[in-house]
Structure formats: structure tokens, C-alpha cells
Amino acid sequence: MPAPPHLTVWYNTKCPVCNAGIDWQTNRLVQAARAGIIAFRDINLEPEALAPFGADVEAVRRRLHGMDAEGRLLVGADCAIAIWRHTPGDAWPAALLGNRVIRPLTRLAYDRFADVLYAWNRWKKHW
Template identity: 70%
Template sequence: MLTVWYNTRCPVCDAGIARQKRRLIEAVKSGRIEFRDINLEPAALAGYGASLEDIRRRLHATDADGRLLVGADVAIAVWQATPGEGWLAALFGNPVLLPLTRFAYDRFADLLYAWNRRKGRW
């Protein structure tokens, strides 16, 4: 199972995950993927060394093997599971584009995190 941890207090994050949940309804029902609000379980990933602020800044997930995924790697894993979005995972997760994908995701996440902090969404 892929368990995705995200920040429901961020309107952009919450809307993005809501969209994915709608697209992944069968996977959610069958238990192949789960979306969890880190604000309800702030220490959930402490064993991986991930703080509440780390997860508010970037998506985090654990995969079926218990590995921690962060940022763009979470987006790629979700795209792989989403019908019709496998091409996004193949494109942005290929070895040539992956470093650029991670860089772009991280910069966007930094801007979004700063915006949420300024708006007091904590």
C-alpha cells in the first residue's frame, strides 16, 4: 500500500489530493493507496526522521515495502497509480528528467510553504 501524508491546511495541497482521491477511488476502496492528514498525526513519520514541518513543506509517503518517498517521488508514485496519468510518471520520472522534476517540485513546494506560512495556515 502507498500511504501519502499531506497537509490539509494548505488549500493547494488539499485540492490536489482531493482531485487524486476522486481519480483513485477504486485504489482507495481496495486499500492500495491511502491519503492521510499529517495534522491529525503529527509524529506519524518521526521514525523516518521527518518532522511535521518537513511534511507540511513537501508530500511524503511510505510505499508497500516501508520505504519513505518525498516530494516529486510521491507525485510520481501517485501518477503511476492513477488511471490515465501513468504517462506523467514515465515522463517526469525518467532518469533524464527526474533531477529536473525534483528541482522544480522542491522550488514550487518552497514557494507554497512560504505562502502558507505568511497566510498563517498552521
């Protein structure tokens, strides 16, 4: 039986922006994905996947959600930073935006962008 991924990311494939971003990221992570280091999952196909954490489909439609190898839930900017850490060539944004001084601003910026994107998806009925 293969080992679980180091990072599993749930996202909303019905959001055109989210889907394009994950497709782009997946193309950069082909070797990691094939090796089982990272996995991207569609929350619409697994709506109960994050229920043990109290997260539902709407939560993932608002922000990326991921689970690391230790079973910790990563939400929003923290999930994006974890993805960058696994992406060749993206260690620098993970280090820059994930350091303890900048991370609160990273989370704030991510959350505001996510709020706007979520509102746009609801307006366009991308569900």
C-alpha cells in the same frame, strides 16, 4: 486483517492548495482507495507518523511524504510520481517525469514550487 496500502501519502490538509490537489487526486483514485491500494493521511492528525524517518509535521508541510509497500520513504517529486503511477490515466506523467534523465529536473521544479507554496502558507498562516 487487510493488507497495508501499496502507497500511503501524508499531506497537510491545512494548506488549501495541497488539500484541493489531494481531493482532486482522491476523486480520481476512488477505486484504488476503496481497494486499499493507496491511502491519503492528514499529517496534522498523525504528527508522529513519520518520526521513525526523521520527518515531522513541518517536513510534510513543505513536501508530500509517502511510504511504499516496502516501507521506503518517498518525498516530494518522488511521492508525486508514485501517486501518478497508481492513478488510472497518469502513467504517462509518471513515466515522463520519473525517468532517470528527467527526474532531477522534476525534483528541482517540485522543490522550488514547494518552497514558494510553503512560504505562502506561512504568510497566510494556514496552520
